Amino acid sequence: MPFHLRPAQANDLPALQEVEKLSTPSLTYLPYVFEQFLRDPGGELSVAEDESGRLVGCGKFTRLPDGSAWLETLRVIPACQGQGIGKLFYQRFLDTARAQGVTTLRMYTGVENHTSRGLAERFGFTLAETLRGYRRPCPSEAPALAASGWHPLGTPASVAPILAAQRAAWGPFLVLNRTFYPLTSALAELAVQQGWAFQNADSGDFCILGARFMPQQALHLGLLSGDLDGCLIFALQQAYQRSVPTLICTLPASASAVQAALLRHGFQPEPADLIVMEAHFPEYVPQPSQRPRTGTAVST
Ligand SMILES: CC(C)(COP(=O)(O)OP(=O)(O)OC[C@H]1O[C@@H](n2cnc3c(N)ncnc32)[C@H](O)[C@@H]1OP(=O)(O)O)[C@@H](O)C(=O)NCCC(=O)NCCS
Known part of the structure; x- marks a missing residue:
């Protein structure tokens, strides 16, 4: 070779x-x-x-x-x-x-990228989920309706149960910068560390908002729950306050209510869906003498 x-x-x-x-x-x-x-x-x-x-x-x-x-x-x-x-x-x-x-290993690719999918399948990967990206430019003026009552959540213990409940409602992954994070309690820790988790104290609405990297380029909406319009007004306000040019939300292709809300707020779908593929190798389980590394992602 x-x-x-x-x-x-x-x-x-x-x-x-x-x-x-x-x-x-x-x-x-x-x-x-x-x-x-x-x-x-x-x-x-x-x-x-x-x-x-x-x-x-x-x-x-x-x-x-x-x-x-x-x-x-x-x-x-x-x-x-x-x-x-x-x-x-x-x-x-x-x-x-x-x-x-x-x-467990995962990757994503475009739904039409047959080579990338075929390559993954050759190594035992199978389709886990299909997702759809939406984006819109940042509003040029402060949104007319101010979002109030929102605050960042400061402890993983307050975020973990929300993510656990959202696994059934939202789906198994949330996406920031095209990195598909499984909704787990470990993600709750990262979300708090990175300042991604927000809740509305009045309504209980919740969203994950942030960027794995390149925060100056796009604000990613990883997950919205509760009053979707309220979450989106908050997200638009955040993008405006942070002077981020683009908002992106990548969500399960089956989440029709959230997609309708995104369209109402000026988001447009990206041309092609994304797929996440996964493979499980139980035989790779660490031997008693090996300790798995559980470092957080730096990070897709
Ligand atoms: C996807 C990419 C990384 C593959 O790299 P590559 O060096 O061309 O791949 P290889 O030659 O090692 O392997 C090709 C394998 O892909 C699979 N494959 C190729 N074309 C395929 C097709 N049309 N349908 C299904 N499977 C296909 C086959 O399993 C093939 O192996 P085989 O010929 O032994 O069966 C490369 O095409 C690339 O960089 N594409 C642009 C960027 C990209 O798409 N990145 C992927 C993630 S977004």
Whole structure:
């Protein structure tokens, strides 16, 4: 095989930008997350090199708060696609999962990305959920209706039961920056740490609002519950106050009431749905001598 993988190094960024530009021209964020990915103790940013040492691909193994793995930023330049590099990355992801005792792995892709889906299926992944993205620009003026009574929730114990209850109503994942977080008590801790969890003291309405990275580019609505219009007015107000140009909400394709509310508030659907694929490897369960790493995601 004329390609090999290695951990990314600090001086790889210019070559990686080129890889990203060629392989996902409409989705380029590596420069914003590169340092964070490089420093992540929970999982490697890997690169693929050809025989001449040219970088031709990349992929990131990330641990989410619940201990599962999130496979992200997989890119192979078009000239080298179909030559087994994607499979090399998956094999490395699986080797890492086994070494870390991680038994659940997930990734997302566009519903029409048959190669990406087929590659995941080849390694035992199956469809977990279909999601739909909505976005709108930030309002240019302060929303006419002020949202009042909202405050950030300060303890995981106050957030965890809400997330647990939402697993049935909302679905198994909430999405920030196209990272699909399982709704678990571990996520409640991260949400509080990051200031993502908000509740309305008067109505009990709740939402997750924030960004895993690039907070200056978009405010992500991870989850809304209660009075949807009230939640959305609060979100619009937050985007306006934070001067964030775009609001994004990625939600289960089946959540029709929330989608109707998003349309009422000026959001538009993205052109293609997203799918999240998952694989379980119970045989990777850590041996008694190994302790799983439960670091929080740095983070897709
Ligand atoms: C998706 C991507 C990473 C795959 O990398 P690659 O190096 O071309 O993949 P490989 O050659 O290692 O593996 C190809 C495998 O994909 C699957 N595959 C390819 N085309 C397929 C298709 N049309 N339908 C179903 N499965 C397909 C097969 O399993 C194939 O392996 P096989 O030929 O041995 O059966 C690469 O195409 C890419 O970078 N695309 C643009 C960015 C992207 O889509 N990233 C993915 C996440 S968003």
